[in-house]
Structure formats: structure tokens, C-alpha cells
Amino acid sequence: MSADKTTSWSYTEGLPVEDETLLRARERSHELGVSAIGAATGALLSVLAASSKAQTAVEIGAGAGVSGVYLLRGLAKHAVLTSIDGDIEHLRAAKESFAEAGFPANRTRTISGRAADVLPRLTDAAYDLVFINADKPAYPLYLEQAVRLLKSGGLLIINDALDQDRVAEPAIREASTVVLRQVGKAIRENEQLISTLLPTGAGVLVAVKR
Numbered sequence: 063m064s065a066d067k068t069t070s071w072s073y074t075e076g077l078p079v080e081d082e083t084l085l086r087a088r089e090r091s092h093e094l095g096v097s098a099i100g101a102a103t104g105a106l107l108s109v110l111a112a113s114s115k116a117q118t119a120v121e122i123g124a125g126a127g128v129s130g131v132y133l134l135r136g137l138a139k140h141a142v143l144t145s146i147d148g149d150i151e152h153l154r155a156a157k158e159s160f161a162e163a164g165f166p167a168n169r170t171r172t173i174s175g176r177a178a179d180v181l182p183r184l185t186d187a188a189y190d191l192v193f194i195n196a197d198k199p200a201y202p203l204y205l206e207q208a209v210r211l212l213k214s215g216g217l218l219i220i221n222d223a224l225d226q227d228r229v230a231e232p233a234i235r236e237a238s239t240v241v242l243r244q245v246g247k248a249i250r251e252n253e254q255l256i257s258t259l260l261p262t263g264a265g266v267l268v269a270v271k272r
């Protein structure tokens with residue numbers, strides 16, 4: 063990458079300014095050892111949620127609520143975000159973050175449990191947006207479930223799609239990297255999906271279900 067490209071990337075990553083609510087959600091994430099999305103990825107989530115006019119959204123991997131607050135800020139006024147996390151402490155922190163951001167309890171539905179157990183219980187073609195940011199080995203399953211859950215025109219967003227910049231290096235064969243390469247390929251080859259891979263943050267894969 064040219065030095066100019068690196069500078070431009072750092073510039074765009076540094077543009078969004080977070081308010082007190084997000085900074086506190088970030089602090090909760092830090093205290094719990096959760097790796098939250100960066101501010102530029104958050105801004106992208108808000109824009110995607112707003113432009114999709116989503117009424118129903120699911121996030122797999124709530125953490126302490128940073129990504130959820132960004133999604134809720136973009137979602138329509140009465141839209142509901144379903145946040146799934148296997149760690150009850152993380153979900154508790156996420157709920158605090160949502161409340162502190164001023165979202166009433168009826169705008170969020172938090173579900174505690176392994177996503178592999180929770181997702182099959184959610185209704186087919188009932189969601190406008192699915193955001194994946196959890197345990198990478200399970201991403202092929204989450205992809206399958208996300209395609210099932212999304213309505214036609216719905217949006218799939220996968221964070222850290224470049225697996226800490228390892229995906230583009232063919233010699234790297236880490237398990238998570240291999241999984242993300244496979245998931246990226248499966249999405250590109252899926253005729254139900256139109257996709258793009260953005261270099262924002264740790265890499266964000268965005269796809270629309272036809």
C-alpha cells in the first residue's frame with residue numbers, strides 16, 4: 063500500500079468523534095475484555111442501518127453494546143434490535159449501554175445463549191439486517207442462518223472480514239483466516255447475495271439479499 067493510502071485510511075478511521083455514551087460503552091467493553099468495533103465501523107453501521115430503513119435487526123455478538131448503540135442510532139424510530147450473546151455479563155453491559163443511549167427497553171431484545179442454538183429459533187425471512195461479530199469458527203453456520211433470516215432486500219454485515227489483515231496473505235493458514243476466506247468466497251458465489259468488501263476498520267463485508 064502506498065504511504066498516501068495508509069494516511070487516507072488512518073484519516074477516515076479517525077474522522078468519527080464518539081460522544082460520552084459511546085465512550086462509556088467502550089469502557090465497559092474494555093473492562094470485560096471485549097473487543098468492540100472501531101468508531102469508523104460504527105459510523106458505517108449507522109449509515110447502513112439508516113439507509114436500509116430496517117425495522118428488524120439482529121446482531122450476533124452484542125459485547126458491551128458499542129455496535130448495538132451504533133445500529134440503534136441508524137435504525138428507524140420504532141425498529142427493534144435483537145442482540146445475541148453467550149456471555150450474560152456482556153449482555154448486561156450491552157443493556158446498560160442501550161439504556162444510557164436513551165433507547166427504551168421495547169427497542170431492544172437481548173437473548174442470552176450460544177448463537178448456534180438461538181438463531182435457528184428466529185423466524186425465516188423476518189429481518190432486514192443481520193450483523194455478525196462473534197466466534198469466527200461458526201461463521202459458515204451464521205452465514206447460512208443469516209440468509210434464512212433475511213427478507214428479500216435485507217442487509218448482511220460481517221465485521222473483521224479481513225481477519226486482522228490476514229485474509230489477503232495466502233500463506234497465512236490460521237483457522238479463523240481460512241474460515242473468513244471460505245465465508246467471503248461462499249458469499250461471492252451465492253447468487254442470492256450481492257456483496258462488497260470494505261477496508262473500514264478490520265474489514266467489513268456487506269451483502270444484500272436479492
Ligand SMILES: C[S@@+](CC[C@H](N)C(=O)[O-])C[C@H]1O[C@@H](n2cnc3c(N)ncnc32)[C@H](O)[C@@H]1O
Nearest residue numbers: 098099123125128129147148149176177196197
Ligand atoms: C467481538 S465481541 C462483540 C463486540 C460488539 N459487537 C461490539 O462491537 O460492541 C464478540 C462477542 O461475541 C460473543 N460470543 C462469542 N461466541 C459466541 C457464541 N458462540 N454465541 C453467542 N455469542 C458469542 C462474546 O461473548 C462477545 O461478547
